[in-house]
Amino acid sequence: MKAAAFDYHRPANRAEALDMAGSLDNAKFLAGGQSLVAMLNMRYAIVDHLIDLNHVSDLAGIEMTGDRLRLGAMTRQRAVKDDTALAARAPIFAAALDYVGHFQTRNRGTVGGSLGHMDPSAELMALATLMDAEVEVQSKARTRTLSIADYPMAYMTPAIEMDEMITGVTFALPAEGHGWGFHEHAQRHGDFAVCGVAALMELAGGTVSRTAITVFGIGMAPQRARAAEDLLAGQTPGDDLYRAAGDALDDLDYTTDAMASAAYRRRLAGVLTRRALADAATRAGGDRR
Amino acid sequence: MTTKSISLTVNGKTVEQEVEPRTHLADFLRHGIGLTGTHLGCEHGVCGACTVLVDGQAVRSCLMLAVQADGAEVVTVEGLAPETGGDDGLSPIQAAFREFHGLQCGYCTPGFLTSLTQLLMENPDIGEEDLRKELSGNLCRCTGYAGIVRAALAAAQAYKEAAASGMGGSR
DSSP: OOOOOOEEEOOSSHHHHHHHHHHSTTEEEESSOTTHHHHHHTTSSOOSEEEEGGGOGGGOOEEEETTEEEEETTOBHHHHHHOHHHHHHOTHHHHHHTTSSOHHHHTTOBHHHHHHHOOTTOHHHHHHHHTTOEEEEEOSSOEEEEEGGGOEEETTEESOOTTOEEEEEEEEOOOTTOEEEEEEEOSSTTSOOSEEEEEEEEEETTEEEEEEEEEESSSSSOEEOHHHHHHHTTOOOSHHHHHHHHHOOTTSOOOOOSSOOHHHHHHHHHHHHHHHHHHHHHHTTOOOO | OOOEEEEEEETTEEEEEEEOTTOBHHHIIIIISOOTTSOOSSSSSSSOTTEEEETTEEEEGGGSBGGGGTTOEEEOGGGSHHHHOOTTSOOHHHHHHHHTTOOSSOSSHHHHHHHHHHHHHHOTTOOHHHHHHHGGGSOOSSSTTHHHHHHHHHHHHHHHHHHHTTOOOOO
16 A cells, blocks of 8 residues: 655754644654554555654764663664674673564664554563663653653553654663573564563572563563562572463463464463573573573 | 655666655655566565665665655665676676576565675675574565575675675675
């Protein structure tokens, strides 16, 4: 199919873009276009105005300061995956980005586009949930920050207004030496995940001092597995413990759709959690037995 | 709806035209300037058939608006051979596809050729496992991929040898 007709705007800077968003009716920001243009082609989305952010220069960038990582909204997914400093400090980013679409879509796809689209299986949303991210949004009138817990409002709908633009996202990086695991299941590499699990683990004196587990692709938004995280605290890593954590995921919401049943997703979540935790423990220098 | 005037380079030639904002790059290439080598399979970014190179990067031309290509340098399948083509007029990847039976009906082929052009330029040392993963963004319903993978690995070897002898072309 072909997109319905719209007007195209190319602001040169952020102020112009925010002016347009505040004054044009039924307008949308165009970032990488890897979801939005597909939706326009299929007429899932019909807009009167597109505001192209690709020529606004101060929206892209990767900044790491101590345990904070800030990604500008227009940072290409490819740039995040290829960043060597980030790969050394938090390798889970490159591992997760490898699952984001395909290299051809990562060439154009952006961090802010992924957060704004909020597909339930989006890996960047999963990382944001895993690392207690804060999303910066800006309109002509104000700038504000949303914690990732308050960010999802409904299916594919973040809690941001029509005239607001995502400008960046800041992640709380785990401590140096942490372990991590990232596993997902999809029908082919790069497709929408039926279920995925991202995990972080820090060890102290042979026991788990801190852990974070996010399950995604199972419902409206990625979910932290709080019961499993609590269960792991202070324990000695090992297969029995990972199994117990995988069994402690009943507090999450699982959806049935055309791809898979809620029960199948629950099963996958358990298996992928075990694998992610085993990887995380190994990478944290823990004992897998 | 206001049309926009765009100016871009396609396969080394400057092209200027008025386009509707909703026209995606693939339709512009096919209908606007008659380059029908770029094929449209799904038109929503899944199949990879419409892949072209924009400023050297492989992108889905169905997921980019023509108006966004204003000022860009676009290379389509028609433009792959001139710079690095041998006596047979084929680029190393195209020649390998012929030799190793990397196509049957040919519908998906332009997308594979353009995708591999970026992939092998950047990483001629790629192994089969990674190659299959990176090619997951291009669908072929004829070959079962065996010939495509063999062709790509052979082309990678050609790129490596060209680089080793200092003959590496720009594409």
